[in-house]
Amino acid sequence: MPMDRRECWSHGRRTGILACPCLFFVQTPRRRGRTKMTRGKKRFLVGLVVLIIGVVAAIKIYRRLPSRALLVLDVGGPIDEQRPVGGQPVAARSATLLHDLTDAIDTARDDSRITGLVVKIAPLGAGWGKVQELRAHLLEFRKSKKPNICYLGEDFSGNREYYLATACDQVWLVPTAALGVTGLLSQSLFVRGTLDRLKIYPDLYHIAEYKTAANLFTEKRYTAAHREMAESLLRSALEQYVSGVAQARHLDRAQLDSLLQRGPYLAAEALSHHFVDRLAYWDEVHKVFEEKNGEWRPVSLSRYLKEVKNDGAAKLAVVHATGTIETGNSGWSLFDGFVMGSDTVAADLRRAREDDDVKAIILRVDSPGGSAVASEIIRREVDLARAKKPVVISMSDVAGSGGYWISMSGSKILAEPTTLTGSIGVVFGKFNLAGLYDLLGLSTDHLTTSENATLFWNQQNFSAAQREQVLRFMQDIYANFTKGVAEGRKMSVEAVDKIGKGRVWTGAQARELGLVDEVGDFSRALAAAKELAKIDAKTKVRLERFPKEAPWWKRWLNQEESQANALQGITSELRRLARAPQSFQVRMPDLAIR
Template structure:
């Protein structure tokens, strides 16, 4: 026994020693990397060209953190406002002669892309050049790049220009075949997030709203591209219909591209525009040099509160809206005497209705003390619109997806499956309604009526919130509600939005309402990552998802993700029906 005790003590001591050694070594590695990164300051040389590449991603909010793991695995996603500020700085920077747009994919939302495009247009007006080169122009990349004075593509490259589309999956037959179904309770004829579980084809109402917002977004594309390329909307629609960019030769012939050349020839053209050998600086390096910040010594502040991601009940982070972090931030903003106004920047499809209502209440209390303005990003729909409805002023981008004022609830049911495989579930309860719901039994009328009553109550609450916030009647809101989705441009016409504009426009309005001219921007929420959360930054944490994608294939993985996302939603939902992805 004494031998085993000594052996155990020896092993434990060795383990602790190894842990300390490796722990200290790991911390030393972090310190060395941090020290190295601080010493490598970006210097913008003369005759520089700003390279705009958005393949690593754009987000409305990329919160800063002192988490040591981010030193090892830095986040490459760029914050939209920092990109905008950097382009504004480049416009006035004598060392920056022009911008070279260099993307394959543009990993940004439609409204984010339009905001960046508009800022590049301002850059051009300052008398500096903008040019673009790509091996592949996806439609979103082409839309962004079309702002350039000249566009170039590799001779064997691709220019994709064919119009916009979206695709929905329907699971009714699948559910009946395998006995696994999603029970659905909803209000809103356009609330089509759950339509795939109810039918095997698209409803006329759903097709109507999809067609409406796709044509609205496509119209924005055509208007901007046409103005930059000197082409009419009729010309562009004909090019899309006839696929007149299917070869690079055709793309040049129909004035969509200036020339099909290789990268070395493109670099010679840039050198000629600069008038010397070009020094290239990436947008991320330019931002890291401090050009993504607007410095101010003003004591007054305007808070920008970011509501970014799906709404789920709980803490939340930079990708998920949780009521805990949002309420904490709102109360902090309310108490801070230096903060004179708040802008809520919404980029969310909504989610758990309870979370949205709790955030809405805190914003209503905040509004009683400070001016409250909303800026809508790519999406401010359903629960995202719910929390925005009470603002004194709502701004949206023309391509913002908003509205979707509707409610639904979904509950998985396995009764068909267990019957098929010979499993029987028996229940024992003290009261008639004690069981509530069983996954293994068909939904009862009593349970359906109970949940239907809850859905109807939340829908009425939602419409009343909007009616009060927008100074409309219940009937007027209900007419544009029913779960229907609108673009920002359409929402201006039906009263859900006040003006089209950017985040900066909303900030300007907030300063006007607060009667201040000099101010600093402060961003919320502040997120504190736990030690366990830090491991999410390590690339190996994504191996599971990548493995599943490889095994299932792209189409089946899309089905898996959609089903998995729905399984995370507890309670009644205020969620937009679409994930729109334009490549």
């Protein structure tokens, strides 16, 4: 190939030998001719570029929030504090997060593009604490003077649904629906009769008389202490319910008490008693905002969350502690739902503690308790973190027994007035399955090298000596529990024991007893964390949440794996239930108020 030009290695020039200051050259071949781009190719490339620009612009326009938009929230079903960790059913993965709802409401309040709010309320799968927190944010939205409607469009809206709806300026009800405003009901399940039929004996023990978690298995109805505690909780919850509704609906307290005794009500009756403001269908909601805004421009929660900002000059960590407490990693249980693994939560607290950019930690607790050992592992990390930076405890629906254990060392503890907390006590025991085996024609034989080798054996009750040893261990755990509460709350052990004994309290009651510092929601806990970290109240902060949620594509890839492991998970759960419990439990009793 003929060579008539030289190219500089370092400067990339094709030039004469003396034209470049660099003396390193290589000969390059002469180009015989350049391929010219045809007019058709040019048109194609120009068209492709225009198409790409158009698609990008269209996506941006589509994502842009329209002016005079309306935020429409569908609130119903389960409302969770966090996404489940590990394999879980589709329903759990798709549940609404409480902080998504509250963040959207708070952002919309000050967003000039949002002209109003409509909340469609369906049967709620959340406890009173979460409902109370969500309601507080709706009440704050009212201060914006933007129109807001809570719409009850189900067959029968109960106490919790109506309590939430009263946070809106306007409560609308479908003309053919009933309003289930009635007195509250406290209910506990007992399975002792079932166990008797199956010849299963629950050899369970508890400290002390109000520690009624084992009553689910050992009793057929309320004991005197259980009834006393349930009545106290019911009265406290009713006070929150009635006072909140009376204030929001401008009803006389005595009149409301009387009306609740006679509920439920037909739609027309609910309107005449001023429980609701209007009987209307969904299309009439459309019409109101069409007249106001010129057209119906709804924005859903998932769409509006893209407008919610999480930025600020300072960073705070939010560590979620949700579910039954067990040793190991967090996950999902077929029977218990969320499982709070001590290793997972302890690691999250450790990461937040070691991050110098994190100025304070908020431990968000929603747990009925569980393993005493697992609870202490988490509490230890709270204690270590508190030595370096403030740790504020924010309680959700429930933070009792082990849920309170992990909270007691916090710098400050806040709970909703209806949060169920306390339950300072211990439960332990096993199920004797010998009768069931006999009923099924099964038999076992055994050999031992010591009397206590049968301690966890499911074919006999504890012997007298074993029972004495079990109670000794339980007393030791109770002593550690009450001592930890006394140190954390600056109380005497005797004072803690007096309000302990396994008794459950509402957040409002716990505040009076000194078990929590304030009644308040997550927003107040955030403000308290800023105060303790010496961050100006007006300074915006960025929240880093733990555990960190996996990206959507990873969650999608895990769906098939979760479904494939479903049967294996059921088998594992049944095996776990069949085994004798080998951990001392600090767990709350079964108790539902509705």
